[in-house]
Amino acid sequence: MLKDALIIMGKELRNIFRDKRTIFSTIILPVVLFPVMFGIIGLITKANEEAKAKAEYTVYIESTLSQPDELTKVIDEIHKVGNFGIVNDGINEKTIESNSTAVGLKIGKNGDIFVATVIYNSVKEKSTYAAQKIREALMNLNNELVSAELLSRGINPQELNFVQVNDMVVGVSAENGNVEEAKAKGQFTQMLAALVPYFLLIYIFAGSMGLGIDTTAGEKERGSLSILLVNQVSRTSIALGKILYLMLMSILTSVLNLVGLVIGLYLEMSFLGEANMPFSIELDAIGYLLLFITVILLALISSGIIIFIGILARSVKEASGYITPIYMIILLFGISTMQSEGSKAFYYYAIPFINIIFTMKDIFIGTFSVANFLTMLVVNSALVVLFVYLTAKIFNSEKVLEVTVE
Amino acid sequence: MIRSVGLTKKFGDFIAVDNINLNVNQGEIFGFLGPNGAGKTTTIKMLTGTLRPTSGSIEILGMDMKNRAIEIKRRIGVVPDEPKIYEHLKGYEFLEFIMSIYKLDKAEMKVKIEELCDAFEIDYLDKLAGEMSHGMRQKLMLISVLMRKPEVLFLDEPTVGLDAKSAKILKELLMKYAREGATVFMTTHILEIAEKMCDRVAIINKGQIIAEASVSDLKQKYQASLEDIFLALTATNDIKDIVDSL
Secondary structure, three states: OHHHHHHHHHHHHHHHOOOHHHHHHHHHHHHHHHHHHHHHHHHHHHHHHHHHHHOOEEEEEEEOOOOHHHHHHHHHHHHHHOOEEEEOOOOOHHHHHHOOOEEEEEEEEEOOEEEEEEEOOOOOHHHHHHHHHHHHHHHHHHHHHHHHHHHHOOOOHHHHOOOOOOOOOOOOOOHHHOHHHHHHHHHHHHHHHHHHHHHHHHHHHHHHHHHHHHHHHHHHHHOOHHHHHHOOOOHHHHHHHHHHHHHHHHHHHHHHHHHHHHHHHHHHHHHOOOOOOOOOOOOOHHHHHHHHHHHHHHHHHHHHHHHHHHHHOOOHHHHHHHHHHHHHHHHHHHHHHOOOOOOOOHHHHHOOOHHHHHHHHHHHHOOOOHHHHHHHHHHHHHHHHHHHHHHHHHHOOHHHHHHHOO | OEEEEEEEEEEOOEEEEEEEEEEEOOOOEEEEEOOOOOOHHHHHHHHOOOOOOOEEEEEEOOEEOOOOHHHHHHHEEEEOOOOOOOOOOEHHHHHHHHHHHOOOOHHHHHHHHHHHHHHHOOOOOOOEHHHOOHHHHHHHHHHHHHOOOOOEEEEEOOOOOOOHHHHHHHHHHHHHHHHOOOEEEEEOOOHHHHHHHOOEEEEEEOOEEEEEEEHHHHHHHHOOOHHHHHHHHOOOOOHHHHHHHO
16 A cells, blocks of 8 residues: 555656746745845845934934033034934924934933933834934933043942843853853744744645645546546555655755745844854754654644645635635644743643644753653644545545546 | 446436446447436446445456455556546656556566557657647557556547547457457447447446347347437437427
8 A cells, every 4th residue: 555655656746846837836936935035134124224324314402401511412422323413493393203314302401410302203213213322322421421420429430330240051052162152042043943833834834735735626626536546546545645745745845945944044144244143053863853753743744634625625726715724723823832932731732733833842942851742743643644544535435536527 | 247236326316327237248349328428437437446336236357346446446447538647747657657556567568568659659658748639648548558458448438539540440459359358348429339349239328228239139120220229219319300400
């Protein structure tokens, strides 16, 4: 039976790799899409940041300060943080509302304390940026004034630190115990733990949908299923062959998507000036093996569900109609768990798809538990067997296969 | 070789095949004739294991189709009415696929395929099935079955789409196989083919067999050509009136 299933799988694979459109969408697009997408996002973000930094802003000042040199100090600090022109004629809120590079500053004093109100349009990015810079300037002024006051009282501001904080990172290795490198590596691993399970879940399922529907409902529509039915292959072999084919293709597309994702993330970080972030994760051989097993299971379940639904449907359109809501649910699983950490309560590992997400997170962040992994393995394996069994039953069912009879 | 008892197929309330009894002997070429929608294709699909009967039994080569379908399929060959070959496979790849399924010796099959390709003038095995015409795919389907030389052949409208030479070669080949002991069960609309080739024919109409005998016996009984007998039995002998009214 397995041999026949592998023959069917081989036929399906050959069929797929002949179609140029499928090769493009299955192999080329996943590797190219993320780097292009994230690269563009990175470039645009970088360009935006540079544009904001280079832009000329106007600060409209309404001052009630009695001493001219006080206002001069404020203006000097403002000049240090950016390209600001000063208009000391009062504030017109309508001007600030309409002009994206305008910001207002009401400054006065209450005793010895400067009281400042920053006026800006929070809808406009540049206005918000300018406001942030004005605040930064005012905080710098505050720090200077504090230092000066302390020094005037004979107190060295440096001596006012009573707590010194150092970081020590565990669980993440770094060259020469470099803390900053370890921190950055940990951050990167956290990011992967959030994104990779989500993306794998989405792309393994989404990557299988089109191919799975084509090899089931599509083949029914085209009438080529009948060739298999009249030949000496058992219908169970046909079911298994199609599931194996889809599993292989979904793993391939997910690996390619993953490669594209990692390259894309790295490109984006490079454009944003964070290329010094260590591009490595803390995963040993066992970790990779466990991850691989988890991905295989995910591919098998996704393939099993899609093949089962595809063969139930009478047409490609009907199959898409059945599978889309399931895809939406899976999307929801992915999104709702993205920010969660691993190592959840035991029952999470008994819920298909969710258990895969948390297992992957556990593997990435090192909170792996054998009990949880085995639970995930058993539950998902049982589900795969169930879908193979149900699919084989459907293949042997008259009602569904009659659709192919013209 | 081919036996059915009380073979019936219902689709909901519609009875497509109604209580058919068939008995085709070894070495016979059996013609299964009927107008459109009579139940020919449904019957052949039940006999080849694609459809399950609603009731009745099927025995092929002495084996019950219900319990030994795979064994039966190993020894029979089926040429469907529509040659739906996978579009992205080349001709030789499709034949290799069939060889793999049947665990055939590739060297031996290669010789057989070359002979059949010569006979049917097939020189396009390196073309994709999607690029072939209906007739080309039909010929490819035929040789994928004939190369195995199965003991029982089921052919549903085998000459549709074939050029005259290929149709003639197919007829001669089927008759040769029958002489060598193979059993041929075929449906056809072309009564001339049935008349020339078939040892016995059955005429089915509205799901029921309305006549079954050797061609010579039928002609002797009705004193008419097979075409006239067919038209008379299927109540379509008002053709002149139909044509005159148009």
